[in-house]
Amino acid sequence: MVKLVEKTPAEGLLPLEINGISLTELVPAAITSLMPFDGQEAAASALLSSLLGMECPHPNRSTGRDGARAVWVGRGQIFVVGKAVDASVARHAALTDQSDAWAVFSLQGHGVEDVLARLTPLDLNRAVFKRGHAARSLLGHMSAVILRTGENTFEIMVFRSMARTAVHELETAMRAVAARDALR
Amino acid sequence: MRIRCPLCGDRDSREFTCMGHETYMHRPAGEGWGPAWDSYLHLRDNPAGVTRDLWYHGAGCTAWLLVERDTTTHDILRVELASDAKRGNA
Ligand SMILES: [Zn+2]
Numbered sequence: 001m002v003k004l005v006e007k008t009p010a011e012g013l014l015p016l017e018i019n020g021i022s023l024t025e026l027v028p029a030a031i032t033s034l035m036p037f038d039g040q041e042a043a044a045s046a047l048l049s050s051l052l053g054m055e056c057p058h059p060n061r062s063t064g065r066d067g068a069r070a071v072w073v074g075r076g077q078i079f080v081v082g083k084a085v086d087a088s089v090a091r092h093a094a095l096t097d098q099s100d101a102w103a104v105f106s107l108q109g110h111g112v113e114d115v116l117a118r119l120t121p122l123d124l125n126r127a128v129f130k131r132g133h134a135a136r137s138l139l140g141h142m143s144a145v146i147l148r149t150g151e152n153t154f155e156i157m158v159f160r161s162m163a164r165t166a167v168h169e170l171e172t173a174m175r176a177v178a179a180r181d182a183l184r
Numbered sequence: 185m186r187i188r189c190p191l192c193g194d195r196d197s198r199e200f201t202c203m204g205h206e207t208y209m210h211r212p213a214g215e216g217w218g219p220a221w222d223s224y225l226h227l228r229d230n231p232a233g234v235t236r237d238l239w240y241h242g243a244g245c246t247a248w249l250l251v252e253r254d255t256t257t258h259d260i261l262r263v264e265l266a267s268d269a270k271r272g273n274a
Contacts, residue, residue: 059191059245075191075247075265121196135192138199138243 009103009163016171019178021109023170031098032085034078044092051086062134062147071134073145103163108153118173140169185258190265191245199243206236206250232256
């Protein structure tokens with residue numbers, strides 16, 4: 001009998017701490033893509049709100065909190081991260097289970113923007129990209145969801161197949177920023 | 185070059201792919217071959233100045249955008265969602 005062993009996307013690679021910045025893996029209980037049908041945006045949002053206490057976020061934003069978040073990830077598309085979405089929402093939106101399709105990381109520490117600035121063209125200045133802001137953009141050459149969840153904390157999502165590359169890119173950027181700091 | 189995506193905001197050009205002139209939004213009716221299809225597929229102007237083309241925000245929100253720009257100055261003059269432009273024309 002074959003015995004399958006469950007592994008997280010970045011199994012064995014994390015956590016990392018370099019120069020006061022930490023990179024850890026997050027393993028949400030569920031990730032569901034929610035794409036409201038044409039004209040059903042308000043109904044989908046109201047139902048999600050009554051079920052999970054958070055509305056559908058506007059573009060470039062997220063709602064909810066740690067453990068249950070709704071994140072705008074593209075045109076007409078929201079990811080519900082951390083909590084399962086009840087099948088009744090399918091009346092108003094296309095739902096697809098994405099739970100095992102993404103690697104999710106937390107990057108945290110003072111100067112965390114300097115690390116991400118090496119990898120993404122986004123303007124992450126905290127006056128512009130505030131807590132709760134979310135963006136679909138690039139991390140190196142990878143499509144990524146980047147979300148500020150705190151003063152010095154970002155969550156980063158990439159396709160699961162790219163987990164190892166993402167960790168490598170982030171570690172390289174963390175070391176490069178640390179090397180510069182060492183010259184000050 | 186930067187493009188202000190109506191959904192994502194001001195973004196770096198590396199997030200976008202250019203498909204070509206907005207002609208692609210006006211597909212001829214029917215399947216029969218004729219001058220309209222020839223023109224749709226093959227005939228393009230090459231203006232020095234203002235032109236309108238379709239860009240795909242593939243590394244962002246994945247929307248198709250209709251971008252009006254100046255080929256001589258690289259100025260981006262106007263950006264809208266292709267879906268909005270299509271509805272407006274309908
Ligand atoms: Zn966009």
